[in-house]
Amino acid sequence: MKFANRLDLLRSNVFADMDRAKAKAVLAGQDLIDLSLGSSDLPVADxxxxxxxxxxxxxxxxxxxxxxxxxxxxxxxxxxxxxxxxxxxxxxxxxxxxxxxxxxxxxxxxxxxxxxxxxxxxxxxxxxxxxxxxxxxxxxxxxxxxxxxxxxxxxxxxxxxxxxxxxxxxxxxxxxxxxxxxxxxxxxxxxxxxxxxxxxxxxxxxxxxxxxxxxxxxxxxxxxxxxxxxxxxxxxxxxxxxxxxxxxxxxxxxxxxxxxxxxxxxxxxxxxxxxxxxxxxxxxxxxxxxxGPQDHIIQNMGIFRQRRDAFIQAMQDIGWNVAKPKATMYIWAKLPEPWSQDSIGFCRQLVEQTGVAASPGVGFGKSGEGYVRFALVHPPEVLVTAVNRIAQFLQSSP
Missing domain, CATH: 3.40.640.10 (Type I PLP-dependent aspartate aminotransferase-like (Major domain))
Structure with missing residues (x-):
């Protein structure tokens, strides 16, 4: 069966590859903490x-x-x-x-x-x-x-x-x-x-x-x-x-x-x-x-602010200094050595070894290489657990 050539670029992408890596980690028994998707975990107002x-x-x-x-x-x-x-x-x-x-x-x-x-x-x-x-x-x-x-x-x-x-x-x-x-x-x-x-x-x-x-x-x-x-x-x-x-x-x-x-x-x-x-x-x-009432938006922003601050502090505690964002639900972090030019490798090995899923920067474009994106879609205590696992991963890296 023949298909249009335009499908060639769509058959695979970084995020599809990461989905397979997440599935592989779950099958291997890892407890998944997914920080790769910007899908809010908060409920819709009544x-x-x-x-x-x-x-x-x-x-x-x-x-x-x-x-x-x-x-x-x-x-x-x-x-x-x-x-x-x-x-x-x-x-x-x-x-x-x-x-x-x-x-x-x-x-x-x-x-x-x-x-x-x-x-x-x-x-x-x-x-x-x-x-x-x-x-x-x-x-x-x-x-x-x-x-x-x-x-x-x-x-x-x-x-x-x-x-x-x-x-x-x-x-x-x-x-x-x-x-x-x-x-x-x-x-x-x-x-x-x-x-x-x-x-x-x-x-x-x-x-x-x-x-x-x-x-x-x-x-x-x-x-x-x-x-x-x-x-x-x-x-x-x-x-x-x-x-x-x-x-x-x-x-x-x-x-x-x-x-x-x-x-x-x-x-x-x-x-x-x-x-x-x-x-x-x-x-x-x-x-x-x-x-309707808009106060829940302010409340939700307070929740994401707490998550941002908890994640940033935990990253600083492990020696990974990242900028504190003024907006969005993401942390855009510059990768440390030896991962500074291999965001895909970092994210794939991180999820396979620790269950923490993140998005490789190169998936967003060539200029994103050298960065990783974390989505703040879990409570602070889960985010801190994720950072602790990241610390263990970095310590075990060559």
Missing amino acids: HIITPIQDSVSDPATHGYLLFRNTQGFREIVAQWYSNRYGIAVDPETEVLQLIGSQEGTAHLPLAILNPGDFALLQDPGYPSHIGGVYLAGGQMYPMPLREENGFLPVFEEIPETVLAQARMMVLSYPHNPTSATASLSFFRQAVAFCQNHDLVLVHDFPYMDFVFPEGEDQTVAELAPSILQADPDKSVSIEFFTFSKSYNMGGFRIGFAIGNAELILALRQIKATVDFNQYIGILNGAIAALT
Whole structure:
């Protein structure tokens, strides 16, 4: 049986290899502590679950959901964004419901790129950004994110020959995997750069609420800036949101896009050929999430702050100094010798020998080599246990 050549790049990847390594460790009797996936272990709030449960028993919700039937959701999203960031949004033309933001970031290149066109992507960056460009027949130009630059790309380094063929740039801050944040002034630079070079600016924004307050008052949420604050006219920009992180709804697969009306329409046209919309019961839960109490987000951020601090302290105690992140649920750690250029080998042997699973930095791009990402998806005592196992592994390494 013959398959399309485009499957060749998709048949194997670092994370599939790590899944096999985790399965092998479990079969060997290891007690798995999985720090490789950014899937929150915290529960969905009751006021979000209730409307979903109520919808299931209503036969009127069991049919296909067409675009016009998402209007109530889109109106709530537009009002939520306007209240949050002070920018008016047209729910009819500037909002699109998605089955998770990854659907949007993976499908949008099909609407923008012709074969051979370049997309400017962060390196390291989220893997689905690469996959969408690849399936669209585009070329990826990796923008290196270096520690000395705060893990921000340097636009002036992009060659003119690449810019002549480039059609889009993808950013995502707070950033996965490096946990870096970006200022509004940086976003203004990015918008101006894309306007000057006729580029679509895509901002993937899953960690909008995952910013740790710097002051003494930990009861006040700190907002990460939105790209549309730097492009209030939505001249070149589209932003992707998800309920997976702020509301712990990863398994419900619900998100949305806000931005330039032409981009929203183009993505809607792609989406219409691929799927119908999300089950309306889940949209009802999402509406409850946006309109209901938000104090659980602050509480959850307090939990992740405790986890971050416990993990960082435990790492310092074993002599592995890592930077304390200002945002996200991740620790981006530079690997010690002899693993400084073998993140895959480190992660594979770590899980096989100790049961602690992490994500190799090179899985997020060439510039991620020499790093490892730990996800803070367990209570502090489990994280400390994981670090103790890591210490034993490092001591036994040659």
